[in-house]
Amino acid sequence: MANSGNSAAASHVGKIRSNNQDSAYAGTHLFVVADGMGGHAGGDVASAITIKHLAEADHPYSTPEDAAQVLHDTLLAANQMLSNTVIEHNELTGMGTTVSGMVRVGDKLAIAHIGDSRIYLLRDGTMSQITHDHTFVQRLVESGRITPEEAAVHPRRSVLMRVLGDVDASPEIDTEVLDTKPGDRWLLCSDGLSGFVNDDKIAAMLRRVTDVTLATDRLIQASLDQGAPDNVTVVLVDIVDEEASSHEPPIMVGSAASPLSFEPPAPKKPPRLPSLLLHPLKATTPDDAHFEPESDEYYQAIIREDRRRVRRRRISWIAFITIAVTAITAGLIGGYQYTQQQYYVGADNGQVTIYQGVQQTIGPISLSQVYQISDVRVVDLPLYRRASVENTINARDLEDALRIVRMLTDARIR
CATH class of the missing domain: 1.20.5 (Single alpha-helices involved in coiled-coils or other helix-helix interfaces)
Structure with missing residues (x-):
């Protein structure tokens, strides 16, 4: 974790991954998060190269539109750098990265975005998602084929439709200019946070914890509490009056904070049993994110x-x-x-009666009915026999019930 004035950035490898493929930068004007893909072979390299190149765009701009254009062009240049890197290192083929970044220009923000990392805005206590996920399941949600809840557990939720990398020479990058004002809180994060901690919980922490460094730490911890199956990276920016803002030296976290290495990391030991017991649903490695061309043929096939x-x-x-x-x-x-094979002796309208069934009901339904009414009146029986009949006498079967009636007949008071 690191702090830069009114912003903070943190990145954690998580509890399952063997290396951190996320990178982030928090500077004076520029703030950005990148989530690498390509497995051990190159996700960390892709995000690190992109963040290090984007850091060169951290300087003042005359207009937010200029800043948005520079972000767009710088990302395309980073995309070319990733392609060139793959040419030199064939083992990195297929690597790529998501990017969500913003540049502050006065009371405006220039935003550039590709992939499924996210930018959120907390304004006046209400949090909203600013960026649009470039994923297959998001297209399903937008077309009304599945709900957002179904998207969260969809087997294709890791399929990205747009990324930077060697997979597309000219990827489409979303850019826009938005207003901001003092009191706004901007959150940039990889899907290691948004994919495992719901928006309501994220918003609650952003509202409750005012210190940017502490809030960033709480967000990382929330993902760890869910088992942190993926790398998780967070950049938090509080908007204050420019006159009141302070800036420390720019910071990088995640794989961009270390020298580039083209060697795959050593495998991470599997989680211990206590960890699995604490996080039985989350402590499993999710499917690696991967890119598929944004073509209608692929979309229709899926x-x-x-x-x-x-x-x-x-x-x-x-x-x-x-x-x-x-x-x-x-x-x-x-x-x-089975109940209709049971019998007992009781009274019905003052007469000794054999009942078929059991002395229970299911709602309004009785599980017994009169089988045979004898000519013996209950009042003609001795007191102790009369009480037994009124309380009912269980029989083993019909033959036993008939025997009981015969016994009561003989016991009548003459």
Whole structure:
């Protein structure tokens, strides 16, 4: 973690990953987060190269539009640098990185974004997501095919449709200029935070913790509390009057803070049992993010696959419900048949009566009914026999019930 005046930045490798493929920069004017992809081979290299190159854009601008254009052009230049690096190091083929960055120009912010890292704004206590995820599942959400809740657990949630890297010579980069004002709090983060800590919890921490360094630490800890299956990186910026702002030397965190290395890291030891017990749902390595061309053919192919998955799931649920209903129905029928093999002796309108069933009800349904009314009146029985009949006498079977009635007949007071 590091602090730069009214901003702070932190990056953590997480509890599962063997190396940190995230990088971030917090400077005087520029703030940016990058999340590398490409596995051990090059995710860290991609994010580090990009952040180190972007840091050169941290200087004053005459207009926010100029800043947005410089960010756009600098990202395209970084994209070319990544391609050239792959030419020199074939083992890095397929590496790439997401980037979400902003430059402050007076009361404006120039924003540039590609991938699924995010920028949030907390203003007057309300947090909103500023950037738009360039992911396959986000397209499904926008087309109304799935809900945001389904997107969070979708098997294709790691598929990125736009990134910097050697995969696209001219990637489309989102840029925009937004207003900002004193009191605003801007959060830039990798999906190691947004993918495992929900927006409501993030917003609550941003509202509650005013110190930028402490707030950044709390956000990182929130991801660790969820098992931190991915690297997590956070940059937090508080907007104050320029006259009141202070700036320390610019800072880099994550893989950009270390010298570039093209050697894969040593494998990380698997998590210990206590960690798995504390985080049974989160402490598993998620699928590595990967890039797929943003083509309609690929999109339609995955849509068809998604439909098949939904159809299989629906068929499985129907089969499960059918089996469950059948089992419950069979159990009810079997249970009812068992009750109808039971008998007891009681009273009905003052007469000794044999009942078929058991002395219970299910709601308004009685599980017994009159089987036979004898000609013996209850009042004709001795007091102790009368009490037994009124309290009912259980029988082993019908033959036993008939025997009881015969005994009561013989016991009548003449």
